[in-house]
Amino acid sequence: MTMKVSPRVSVHVCLCNTRHGKEGCPQYIKREGLTHLSTTAAAAYSPHKMKPEQQGAHAKMSTSSPLVGLRAVVSFLFGLFILASTASLLMDRGRESQVQLAVEHRHLEVRIAAAGNQESQVRWTGELMGEAASGSGEKECDLSVGRWVYDNTSQPLYSGRNCSFILDEVACEKYGQNDTKYQHWRWQPDGCDLQRFNATKLLEKLRNKRMVFVGDSINRNQWSSLVCMVESSIPEGLKMREYNGSLISFKAFEYNATIDFYWSPLILESNSDNPIIHRVEYRIIRAEKIEKHASAWSNADILVFNSYLWWRKQREDMRMKVMYGTFEDGDAKLDEVEMVEGFEIALKKLTGWLEANIANKTKIYFAGSSPTHTWASDWGGDDSNKCLNETEPIPDAGYKGATTDYSMMDKAGKIFRPLEKKGIHVQILNFTQLSDNRIDAHPTIFRRQFAPLTTEQIANPSSYADCTHWCLPGVPDVWNLFLYSYLVQK
Numbered sequence: 510m511t512m513k514v515s516p517r518v519s520v521h522v523c524l525c526n527t528r529h530g531k532e533g534c535p536q537y538i539k540r541e542g543l544t545h546l547s548t549t550a551a552a553a554y555s556p557h558k559m560k561p562e563q564q565g566a567h568a569k570m571s572t573s574s575p576l577v578g579l580r581a582v583v584s585f586l587f588g589l590f591i592l593a594s595t596a597s598l599l600m601d602r603g604r605e606s607q608v609q610l611a612v613e614h615r616h617l618e619v620r621i622a623a624a625g626n627q628e629s630q631v632r633w634t635g636e637l638m639g640e641a642a643s644g645s646g647e648k649e650c651d652l653s654v655g656r657w658v659y660d661n662t663s664q665p666l667y668s669g670r671n672c673s674f675i676l677d678e679v680a681c682e683k684y685g686q687n688d689t690k691y692q693h694w695r696w697q698p699d700g701c702d703l704q705r706f707n708a709t710k711l712l713e714k715l716r717n718k719r720m721v722f723v724g725d726s727i728n729r730n731q732w733s734s735l736v737c738m739v740e741s742s743i744p745e746g747l748k749m750r751e752y753n754g755s756l757i758s759f760k761a762f763e764y765n766a767t768i769d770f771y772w773s774p775l776i777l778e779s780n781s782d783n784p785i786i787h788r789v790e791y792r793i794i795r796a797e798k799i800e801k802h803a804s805a806w807s808n809a810d811i812l813v814f815n816s817y818l819w820w821r822k823q824r825e826d827m828r829m830k831v832m833y834g835t836f837e838d839g840d841a842k843l844d845e846v847e848m849v850e851g852f853e854i855a856l857k858k859l860t861g862w863l864e865a866n867i868a869n870k871t872k873i874y875f876a877g878s879s880p881t882h883t884w885a886s887d888w889g890g891d892d893s894n895k896c897l898n899e900t901e902p903i904p905d906a907g908y909k910g911a912t913t914d915y916s917m918m919d920k921a922g923k924i925f926r927p928l929e930k931k932g933i934h935v936q937i938l939n940f941t942q943l944s945d946n947r948i949d950a951h952p953t954i955f956r957r958q959f960a961p962l963t964t965e966q967i968a969n970p971s972s973y974a975d976c977t978h979w980c981l982p983g984v985p986d987v988w989n990l991f992l993y994s995y996l997v998q999k
Contacts, residue, residue: 650701652991653939657902657946660695665982666706672737672981674750674759677957679730681980686955690900691980694950696943696987703987704994708742714996715766721806724815725774727879730978731815732757732770734985735992739768755784756805769809773802774819776855781819792819793830793843794851799858807866813938813992814859815876817917818977820852852917856924869932874992875921877941880913882948882976887911896976897953903946910945936995940988950983951976 669675669682669692682689696703722732736759740748747762755772772784778798781787806812820829829851834840846854863873882896887910888903918941925935953974966973979985 650698652698652701652703652994653942655696655698655943656906657694657943658697659693661693664695665692666986667737667741667982669737669980669982672740674733674736674740675981676729676733678726678959678975679733679952679956679978679981679983681952681955684952684955684957686952686980688900691947691950692982694902694947696990703990704998706738706990706993707997708739710997711993712739712742712761712764712766715761715768715811716764717766718810719767719769719808720811720813721769721771721809722813722815723771723773723776723802723806724813724876725772725818726978727818728813728815728876729757729770729772730981731813731876731985731988732768734981734983735989736768737981738986738989755782769806771802771805773805774816775851776802776814776816776859778802791828791830793832794855795832796854796858797833799862803862803866809871811872811874811996813874813876815879816852816855817878817914820848820917821912821914822848849917849920853920853924856921860924860928863933863935864928864931867933871933872996873933873935874995875925875935875937876988877937877939878914878918879977879979880910880941880945882910882951884911885948888948893971895953895971895974896948896951897971897974899949901949903948905946908946909942913941913945915941938988938991938995940984940991943987944979944984947979947984948976950979952978952980955980 669680675683677683722728722735736750739761740759743761743763748760749762750757750759757770759768760766761768772782774781774787775792775794776799778795778801780789780793782802827848828845829848831844831846831851831854833842833844867873882899884892885894885896886892888908890899918937918939922937925937928935951974953976954970956975956978958973962973
C-alpha cells in the first residue's frame with residue numbers, strides 16, 4: 510500500500526502481510542528526489558525578501574571583481590543547498606511520522622468500529638480472529654473485518670444452475686429465485702485482499718489427500734459451496750459424488766483428492782444422528798461416545814468442524830439431555846443440562862480425542878457461528894416476513910443480530926487452546942460478523958421442501974421461509990475463501 514505524502518517522498522506502509530511478501534511490504538521509507546531545493550527554503554533566501562542593509566551588501570558584492578563575485582556566489586549556493594536539504598529532510602521526517610501515526614490510528618478506528626462494544630465480539634476481533642503472530646513477528650491481516658462490495662464482474666465464482674453437485678436445499682435459482690443480486694456481493698477486507706480463488710491450485714494442495722467437513726446442515730452448506738467452486742475445473746468422467754449413510758463424498762480422480770461431508774450435528778453420538786430423520790422432541794447426547802463418529806474422519810488430512818446451530822435454544826425451557834454409561838452394562842444415567850453446557854461437554858470430548866489420535870500434520874479448522882435472520886425487527890423490518898424479500902445486505906459494519914452468540918465461539922477457542930501445547934493447532938474460521946449483514950442471501954421459500962407444505966404454510970410463505978441456510982452461489986463461498994487462504998498460503 511503506497512501513500513503519496515509530497516512530490517518528493519513515498520511512504521510505504523505495511524498493513525497486511527497476506528497481501529505483500531517481505532519484499533513487497535517493506536518497513537522503511539523510500540526517498541525520491543531530495544537533491545533539489547525546497548520552495549520554502551528558496552523563498553527564504555530571495556533578494557526580494559531581504560532587509561535594506563542586506564540588499565545593500567548584496568548589491569556591493571555584485572559590483573566586486575568577477576572572480577571574487579563568482580567564488581562568493583558558488584559559496585553562497587553551496588551553503589544554501591546544504592541548508593535547504595537539511596530543512597527538507599527534517600520536514601520529510603515530520604510528515605512521515607504524522608502519516609504513520611495517522612495510518613495506525615485509522616487502523617485502530619476500523620477495528621474498533623467493526624468489533625462493536627460487545628465484550629466477546631471485541632475479543633473475537635482481536636485474539637481469536639486472525640491476529641496471531643506470523644513467523645516474521647508481524648500481525649496478519651484480519652480477513653473478517655471489512656465490507657460487502659457489489660461486484661457483478663468477478664462474482665459469482667461459479668454458476669448455481671451449472672453445478673451438478675449443488676444440494677437442492679440451497680439451489681435457490683433452481684427453485685424459482687430469479688432475483689440473483691445476492692450472488693454479486695464480494696467481501697472486501699480492510700487493509701488487504703482475499704486471495705483470488707484458483708480451483709486447480711486448491712486441488713493440487715488436496716492431491717492424495719482427504720478433506721472432511723464434520724457437522725450439521727450449515728457445514729453441509731459450506732461443503733456444497735466448496736465442491737461447486739472446484740468441480741467446474743474437472744473434466745466430466747473424472748469426478749463423482751456418492752452417498753453412504755451419514756457420509757457424502759466428492760472425488761476428483763485425477764488428483765486422487767476427496768472432499769467429504771459427515772453428518773454429526775452434535776459431534777458426539779446422539780438421537781439426531783440420522784442425516785434424514787433427525788427432528789426429535791428433545792435431544793440426547795452420549796457424553797462418552799465419540800469413537801463411532803470419529804472412525805469416519807480419523808484418516809482425514811484436513812478436518813473442518815461446525816457445531817453451533819444444534820446447541821441453540823429453540824425455546825426458553827429447552828435443555829440438553831446427557832447420557833452416561835450404557836443400557837447394556839446397566840449403568841446408564843441421564844442428566845439434564847443447559848444447552849451451552851452440553852456444547853462444552855461435546856467440545857471437551859472432541860479435544861481429548863484429537864489429542865490422543867491426531868497427528869501434528871493434520872490441519873484442523875473450527876468454523877465460526879453462522880447467524881440466522883428470523884427476527885426482521887432486528888434490522889427494522891416486520892417479524893411476520895422474517896428475511897423474505899430482502900434484497901441487499903445491512904450496510905452497518907457493526908450490526909449484530911439479537912440471536913448472534915459470540916460467547917459460544919469464545920468458549921470453543923478456550924477449550925481448544927490447551928491443544929497448542931501438544932503441537933495441535935485448531936484454526937477458527939471467523940465469518941460470523943460478515944454473515945450477520947447478509948439478510949438478503951437466504952433461500953427463504955426458494956428451496957426444495959423436505960416435507961409437503963400445509964395449506965396454512967402456502968397461505969403464509971414467511972412461516973416456512975428458510976432464513977438459516979444460504980443460497981449458492983453466495984455467502985458460504987466467502988467462508989471457503991477464508992479456508993482457501995489458510996490452505997494455500999500458510
